[in-house]
Amino acid sequence: MQSDFLVIGSGIAGLSFALRAAEHGTVVILTKGEAIDSNTAWAQGGISAVLNPPLRSDGDNYETHIKDTIDAGAGLCDEGVVRAIIEEGDETIKELVSLGVVFDKEPDDDDRFALGNEGGHSKRRVLHSKDTTGHAIASALIQKAKEHPNITFLEHRFAIDIITTGKLGVVTEDRVLGAYVLDEQSDEVEIFHSDRIVLATGGCGKVYLYTTNPDSSTGDGLAMAWRAGATISNMEFVQFHPTCFYNPAARGAKARSFLVSEAVRGEGGKLINAKGEEFTLDHDPRGSLAPRDIVARAIDHEIKKTGASCVYLDVTHKPKGFMKERFPNIYRTLLGFGLDCEKEPIPVVPAAHYQCGGVNTDANGKTTIRGLFAVGEVACTGLHGANRLASNSLLEGNVVARRALDAMMKSYPPSSPSPSSPKIPEWHIGDATRIDEQVLISHNWDEIRRLMWNYVSIVRTDNRLLRAAHRLRNLRKEVREFYWGFKVNSDILELRNLVTVAALVVDCAIRRKESRGIHYTLDYPERDEKYCKDTELRRF
Known part of the structure; x- marks a missing residue:
């Protein structure tokens, strides 16, 4: 299938992008499972935004929200990115309301939104729809996307890998060409062609034994970006919801x-x-x-x-x-x-809740690979730093989606001539057979999650991290054998991504010899300004 834009993921980030991109070309949205199976749909608290900042009687304004965000981020936020995202909060709420999202109003004043408070916020600025805000947002956006004539919405499609010129051995600027995708219902692997791919796959909470995330949160987009050669940042910062x-x-x-x-x-x-x-x-x-x-x-x-x-x-x-x-x-x-x-x-x-690190991007979601953008929890924009301020995530997903489209339309819009592309090889299974003992997959899945919970959770030590790294190296070899030896299915693909993400979390944590934000180690209990920088990893 050919499209101007390929979006992988169906949360607020992917849907916000798709609805805007559809005004400029054809869009395909891929999501594994059902469209509603996203981290967005599970969000309870709400979305933070400073509304009508000059008119706020409580003294709240952009500067206060920015300060709260930077304070929560423990010195690692990119202030320029924080400012860019926070200052689009009012516009985000207006856009979501126009798309059919209903936020709670004050009981005595139907013209005013009811604003909640959460940890780290110095003012009440969290809009909500009872305690199922994410579900209200996701439902409204999914409905609009499925109604749009320029959007093809495909559920039960599991993206396996991003195809780039570099992966095909073409010696030019590395750029995206498309993706291999598993149809979960037919078990056939399809090729989707696009010069503009948006990863909006959410986080990786299922890498831990206990998590608030849905079962779909296995770090798929992050793992795909890593294998494609994109830079990954700050994966040591996995937030635990109290x-x-x-x-x-x-x-x-x-x-x-x-x-x-x-x-x-x-x-x-x-x-x-x-x-x-x-x-x-x-x-x-x-x-x-x-x-x-x-x-x-x-x-x-x-x-x-x-x-x-x-x-x-x-x-x-x-x-x-x-x-x-x-x-x-x-x-x-x-x-x-x-x-x-x-x-x-x-x-x-x-329990494990939110991935503050991710695919390294700028404030527009642009990664280190041409044509590949990452938006939402899968991305590391610099907004969250070493610890996310509550309810900033839904805001980030919508704002960066809007900025990503603007950046695409300026740099390489669909109307511009596309460079000649090499032919993408068909998917070949070779001698691979169907896996006959599913217990092998479930055992490794369980071992990874328990290992991460016991050795790489709220409080860490060098010894625990090194033990985890050693065992994960062996597990990666075993999982690689599953991947190449058996016909792929969603269980094998999730396990492959899970072990990759676990290793990235551990590798980043080993490199940070201090305690900052979410990353706390007994060996280095104090903050060290020498490490006031992003932890970056790139596969060569």
């Missing part, structure tokens, strides 16, 4: 990975230990509303100090009916597990 529901009675990790939004703390929820003490105040004067890296480490410290299995998020002091009205999805889900959060505290633990 408050995920902990239910040891539930089978497996499903219940324990249910996210309890940071917005609950923004509305007065307090983190306490089994004695009822608000222990986070011992770590930061902002207590339960300190930035996520601080709160996650405080919980980790409390659990290890006391030997407890979890801590608690207490909202029992809120008026009766408050949780049911403001956070209906969280309230109903917890009730389904037998817990009435208006009567008893919620047991919580941290």
Whole structure:
């Protein structure tokens, strides 16, 4: 299939780009699984934005939002990028509303958006749609994309690899030509041709045993970009969300990975230990509303100090009916597990949540390979630094998508003559056979996730990181044998990407000999300004 633009991913970043690009040419959107299976759809809290900055009665403005973002990023944010993205917040909200997204309004004033607060924010600036904001955004954008005549929306398509001139041995400027894609329903591999590819595949939370992310978050776009030769940055910074529901009675990790939004703390929820003490105040004067890296480490410290299995998020002091009205999805889900959060505290633990590093890009999503752009969580623009400020992610996805299209139209629009391209070889399976023992895949999948959880999570050491690196080298060899020895399917492809991403996280973490933001190591517990720079990796 040939298209002017090829978008891989169906969250806010990919859909925002596709809807705008469709006004300039043909767009194909590929997504594995269903269109709604994205990190965007799972976002609860909301989207941060300073609305009508000159008119804000609470004194909030762009400069305050910028300061909060940089403070959370622990000195590693690119201030120019932060400013560029934050100052487009008002425009983002107007665009989303025009596309059919409905945000909550103040109960006594239907002309004013209801604004929430979250950790690290000094003002209330988080717009929300109850506690399913991401789902509201994703649903509205998917509907618009499927209705657009210039957009072809293909679900159950798993992008395997990006095809570039460099991969085909052409000695010219390395540029994209297309992608090999698995049709998950027919098991056939197809070729998609395009000179402009946007990676919008989300993050890599499933690399850890416990995560708030959907099952689709296996770092596919990041792994593809790495194999294509793009520069990768700051993968040591994987953010752990402090408050995920902990239910040891539930089978497996499903219940324990249910996210309890940071917005609950923004509305007065307090983190306490089994004695009822608000222990986070011992770590930061902002207590339960300190930035996520601080709160996650405080919980980790409390659990290890006391030997407890979890801590608690207490909202029992809120008026009766408050949780049911403001956070209906969280309230109903917890009730389904037998817990009435208006009567008893919620047991919580941290879990892997957000990838702050990623494919190295500028503020326009441009990577180091011509024609390849990365937008959203898969990218490292410089906005988040060493720790993402809550609810900045949905904002970034929309803003950078808009900027990416503008950059494409200036540099190489579809109307310009395309350079002659070499023929893309057909996909050949050779002697590969169908895998007959799926247990081999599931065993390696489980080992990677447990290894990362035990050795490369909230608190790290050089010894743990080196052990992880050694075992991952062996696992990569085993996975490579699966990939080349068997016909590809989605399980093999996800495992291949998972082990690649795990190795990138570990390699970046080994290189950073300090503690900064999300990356905390007992061997180097202090911040060292010598390392106030991005950790960059590139495959040669």
